[in-house]
Amino acid sequence: MIPHIPLGQWVSDLIDWLLDTVPWLFDAVSAVMQVLVNGLTDALVSPPPVLWIVVFAALALLLRGPWLALYTVLAFLLVVSLELWVETMQTLALVLVAAVIATAVAVPIGILAARHRAVSVIVRPVLDFMQTTPVFVYLIPAVFFFGVGVVPGVVATILFAIPPGVRLTELGIRQVDREVVEAAQAFGARPGQVLREVQLPLALPSIMAGVNQVIMLALSMVVTAGLLGAAGLGAVVVRAVTQLDVGSGFEGGLAVVLLAVFLDRLTAAFGHPTALSRLVRARGRRVPSGAATAAREPASVGERQPA
Amino acid sequence: MPPVLGVSGLTKVFGAREQEALRLAGEGLGRDEILRRTGATLAVHDVSFAVERGELFVVMGLSGSGKSTLVRLLNRLIEPSAGTVEVEGRDLRALDDAQLRAVRNEKISMVFQHFALMPHRTVRENAAYALKVRGASAAEQRERADWALETVGLLERAGARPAELSGGMRQRVGLARALAADSEVLLMDEPFSALDPLIRRDMQDLLEQLQSELSKTIVFITHDLNEAMRLGDRILMLKDGRPVQLGTGPEIISAPADDYVADFTSDVDRTRVLTAGDLLREPRLTARLGDAPGDVLRALGVAEANGAYVLGEDGRVAGVARDDLLARALQEGRSALGPRELVPDYATIGADRPVVEFVHLVGRHAVPLGVVDDDGRLLGVVPRAAVLDALSAVPVRGRRS
Ligand SMILES: Nc1ncnc2c1ncn2[C@@H]1O[C@H](COP(=O)(O)OP(=O)(O)OP(=O)(O)O)[C@@H](O)[C@H]1O
Ligand SMILES: [Mg+2]
Numbered sequence: 001m002i003p004h005i006p007l008g009q010w011v012s013d014l015i016d017w018l019l020d021t022v023p024w025l026f027d028a029v030s031a032v033m034q035v036l037v038n039g040l041t042d043a044l045v046s047p048p049p050v051l052w053i054v055v056f057a058a059l060a061l062l063l064r065g066p067w068l069a070l071y072t073v074l075a076f077l078l079v080v081s082l083e084l085w086v087e088t089m090q091t092l093a094l095v096l097v098a099a100v101i102a103t104a105v106a107v108p109i110g111i112l113a114a115r116h117r118a119v120s121v122i123v124r125p126v127l128d129f130m131q132t133t134p135v136f137v138y139l140i141p142a143v144f145f146f147g148v149g150v151v152p153g154v155v156a157t158i159l160f161a162i163p164p165g166v167r168l169t170e171l172g173i174r175q176v177d178r179e180v181v182e183a184a185q186a187f188g189a190r191p192g193q194v195l196r197e198v199q200l201p202l203a204l205p206s207i208m209a210g211v212n213q214v215i216m217l218a219l220s221m222v223v224t225a226g227l228l229g230a231a232g233l234g235a236v237v238v239r240a241v242t243q244l245d246v247g248s249g250f251e252g253g254l255a256v257v258l259l260a261v262f263l264d265r266l267t268a269a270f271g272h273p274t275a276l277s278r279l280v281r282a283r284g285r286r287v288p289s290g291a292a293t294a295a296r297e298p299a300s301v302g303e304r305q306p307a
Numbered sequence: 308m309p310p311v312l313g314v315s316g317l318t319k320v321f322g323a324r325e326q327e328a329l330r331l332a333g334e335g336l337g338r339d340e341i342l343r344r345t346g347a348t349l350a351v352h353d354v355s356f357a358v359e360r361g362e363l364f365v366v367m368g369l370s371g372s373g374k375s376t377l378v379r380l381l382n383r384l385i386e387p388s389a390g391t392v393e394v395e396g397r398d399l400r401a402l403d404d405a406q407l408r409a410v411r412n413e414k415i416s417m418v419f420q421h422f423a424l425m426p427h428r429t430v431r432e433n434a435a436y437a438l439k440v441r442g443a444s445a446a447e448q449r450e451r452a453d454w455a456l457e458t459v460g461l462l463e464r465a466g467a468r469p470a471e472l473s474g475g476m477r478q479r480v481g482l483a484r485a486l487a488a489d490s491e492v493l494l495m496d497e498p499f500s501a502l503d504p505l506i507r508r509d510m511q512d513l514l515e516q517l518q519s520e521l522s523k524t525i526v527f528i529t530h531d532l533n534e535a536m537r538l539g540d541r542i543l544m545l546k547d548g549r550p551v552q553l554g555t556g557p558e559i560i561s562a563p564a565d566d567y568v569a570d571f572t573s574d575v576d577r578t579r580v581l582t583a584g585d586l587l588r589e590p591r592l593t594a595r596l597g598d599a600p601g602d603v604l605r606a607l608g609v610a611e612a613n614g615a616y617v618l619g620e621d622g623r624v625a626g627v628a629r630d631d632l633l634a635r636a637l638q639e640g641r642s643a644l645g646p647r648e649l650v651p652d653y654a655t656i657g658a659d660r661p662v663v664e665f666v667h668l669v670g671r672h673a674v675p676l677g678v679v680d681d682d683g684r685l686l687g688v689v690p691r692a693a694v695l696d697a698l699s700a701v702p703v704r705g706r707r708s
Contacts (some may be wrong), residue, residue: 105435177423179420179421180424181421183421183424183425183484184416184425185411186382186384186411186415186417186494187411187412187416187417187436187437187440187484187488188408188409188410188412188437188440188441189408189440190408193440197425198425201427202425203428
């Protein structure tokens with residue numbers, strides 16, 4: 001007979017122990033998240049929707065161009081007419097807070113993993129574990145630690161969204177041309193300088209692709225967060241499911257999709273050479289010496305862009 | 308004074324079991340055998356040389372012979388397993404991190420095979436990188452970078468980004484970045500290998516010109532022996548991480564140490580490598596203004612020659628005394644060689660000129676081609692046989708000069 005290993009018992013003992021020993025930690029985390037999400041939600045919801053729609057459209061125009069701007073206006077007007085504006089903004093706030101925190105955690109870990117073999121070796125199986133564990137398994141401890149409401153949703157979302165951020169950051173830094181890194185070192189740059197001046201800028205497209213992934217995964221957690229009691233589109237969908245209301249379920253789902261497409265296209269722009277070179281060019285023009293060559297630049301850069 | 312760059316017993320083993328690999332290498336085992344026994348790669352083994360100020364020192368070898376590893380050991384981008392590197396007498400391995408960075412920043416610059424420019428920075432910012440790291444003021448960065456870009460002929464593209472430039476131009480930026488640092492030592496890892504042949508030639512010209520103006524201490528890596536011969540004052544041949552021969556280009560051509568080196572030299576254009584100075588012989592016979600024509604004629608008979616160079620007081624060539632004119636002078640009773648006995652039946656060439664430039668002059672005159680210094684003094688002669696010998700001879704293998 002193989003003896004029974006009380007693994008589940010250990011885990012729940014660990015959680016009890018944590019709750020007994022550092023309850024203030026969870027309270028603090030909970031309070032901070034609450035403040036962040038509520039503050040952002042208020043900022044998004046209090047002014048008339050038109051104001052934010054204009055801002056979103058302007059962002060879309062700047063980063064991607066007129067087509068995304070047009071989409072943005074139409075999509076959010078549709079959301080308003082479905083009377084889901086407030087819920088959409090609540091969801092946006094949750095997604096943004098979770099994505100910012102996940103990115104803030106993931107990028108430094110990715111950097112460390114790229115620079116130290118040992119970190120990479122330890123981090124990789126942890127990420128595998130995080131990515132393959134069914135989402136609902138996170139939810140149980142999240143609810144234990146943070147009760148119901150928006151906070152466990154944010155926490156579960158963060159945990160779920162971190163792995164691609166770490167992976168793409170590590171990959172991006174590892175892929176930076178070794179010779180360029182060597183060049184910086186050969187001229188006496190400190191490790192921090194090499195990171196700031198060479199590795200991070202050159203890894204930026206990959207890191208931004210990671211941020212994009214983080215946001216998309218955060219969005220995919222919206223309904224789950226709704227299950228935990230977070231307000232927003234998730235709650236709309238959950239309510240529709242429990243009441244078997246196909247119509248409002250469809251409307252809620254559509255709003256999620258509209259928001260997802262907007263965020264995806266917008267953040268994909270960061271990792272895309274088009275937007276990047278456009279930003280770079282805009283910056284180059286401000287430098288007087290760059291002005292002479294700026295006129296020539298679009299042609300040569302444009303040719304190299306993948307379709 | 309110590310050499311600008313001194314290397315002694317430099318060795319690099321990649322992989323675990325470094326000590327064991329070092330011991331086996333010390334016993335003379337080859338790279339393959341060491342890899343098989345320990346799993347470690349002996350990239351560079353026991354390399355020693357010294358480079359003087361103003362010298363362009365070339366390291367050559369096939370792919371995998373350890374050239375890139377060697378050049379990176381010189382600024383400790385790769386940590387040596389054994390041996391020392393001294394820059395102006397300071398042992399690099401004794402430096403802590405901050406000191407090492409200072410040496411890299413101020414004393415040693417590097418030029419890379421694939422240029423290694425920062426794509427997100429302008430040409431000028433790239434050129435100024437060492438100064439930025441040094442913490443120089445913006446004005447000083449700009450001034451030094453612009454000077455360096457001007458030196459490599461690229462100042463008008465200072466505001467461009469590397470992606471807008473051709474390969475040759477990019478490497479000019481790489482060169483400018485190294486020059487702007489104003490360091491004594493320049494390490495160049497196959498800097499022109501990635502360029503088209505014509506551009507490569509331009510860059511070689513540029514480097515020669517820079518070197519004549521700036522007199523840096525250069526370690527230049529290449530796998531192209533023609534390039535090595537053209538640029539290098541001395542050449543170190545590496546094979547499987549070990550030095551096989553160290554010498555000047557002509558020395559290596561005329562006496563390759565083994566078959567590996569001989570294979571390299573077989574496709575070298577000797578007429579461009581060998582110079583008049585390399586083929587120089589002591590003249591069998593020279594005369595002086597004022598010598599007796601009879602004595603000179605007799606000496607010609609002994610030497611079985613038709614004529615001899617006649618030198619003035621200062622050692623310069625005054626002309627050639629030919630046997631027929633000497634005989635006439637004897638008949639006419641003249642007792643000392645003077646201008647009337649001399650004919651301009653000769654040609655001279657500078658010692659540093661390659662064979663290709665004088666091969667058509669050889670054997671056309673009563674005397675062999677004369678080799679003269681800058682002041683016109685006769686250093687020696689190049690007989691036709693010497694030229695034919697040098698160009699046709701299968702080198703004697705195993706002979707070391
Ligand atoms: N970081 C490393 N780890 C393990 N082995 C290495 C490493 N760098 C180089 N080597 C090995 O050391 C040997 C010498 O490599 P190196 O790059 O110095 O040769 P090279 O002469 O520059 O060749 P090439 O002409 O291809 O550039 C090769 O066998 C290579 O595989
Ligand atoms: Mg190499």
